[in-house]
Amino acid sequence: MLKMIVRDWSKEQSITLEQYMYVRNGADKNGNAIIALSDKEHTIFSVPKVSGWRKKVKGVLFSIEKAKSAAKAGMGMRDASSLMKHRLRTAFFIGDYDKKFIYLISNGAGMTKIGMSIDPLKRMQSLSTSCGHKLTMEAFWKVKDSASGVEARLHKEFNYARLEGEWFQEEQICPNEIEKLMGCAFERIY
Secondary structure: OOOOOOOOOOOOOEEEHHHHHHHHHOEOOOOOEOOOOOHHHHHHOOOOOOOOHHHHHOOOEEEHHHHHHHHHHHHOOOOOOHHHHHHHHHHHHOOOOOOOEEEEEEOOOOEEEEEEEOOHHHHHHHHHHHHOOOOEEEEEEEEOOOHHHHHHHHHHHOHHHEEEOOEEEHHHOOHHHHHHHOOOOEEEOO
16 A cells, blocks of 8 residues: 655745645545545635536635635545545645644543543544543644643633643633743644
């Protein structure tokens, strides 16, 4: 089985839709990008979902910022595979940021967890098998500073709401509050 190497597009200025779809969907057995975009991605790229749309945009360059917006939309789709999410995250959001993300997960029972992980969605899946509640990813961010330092700072800031370990009272913590206290440059991914 061939392993696909995902290029870091975060420092580039532009990308073609073909290149974006190669990152997002992978390639067929002939090495051609698998063609598929969500309705939201079509809207972000301003590409009408009509017959022949692919030929009309062949070779057209789109800004990396548009590609990042589309990647965020793709990663937020409920039916997106973990492989697709990994490809999009690696290609557009790792760059010169810390390799670990800060995340906020809620458990539906009044508790939220502030943590860090290289793969927050996979971390949520592993936590859900041991906690007995349905977990929801509220948000995750890439940060310029050390993720472990940011996580420690947030735990200290929200100590008043701590229940146990990295779990806090849900009503005390929301993504906007975390962003106010992040203490460094960050980008919200989800």
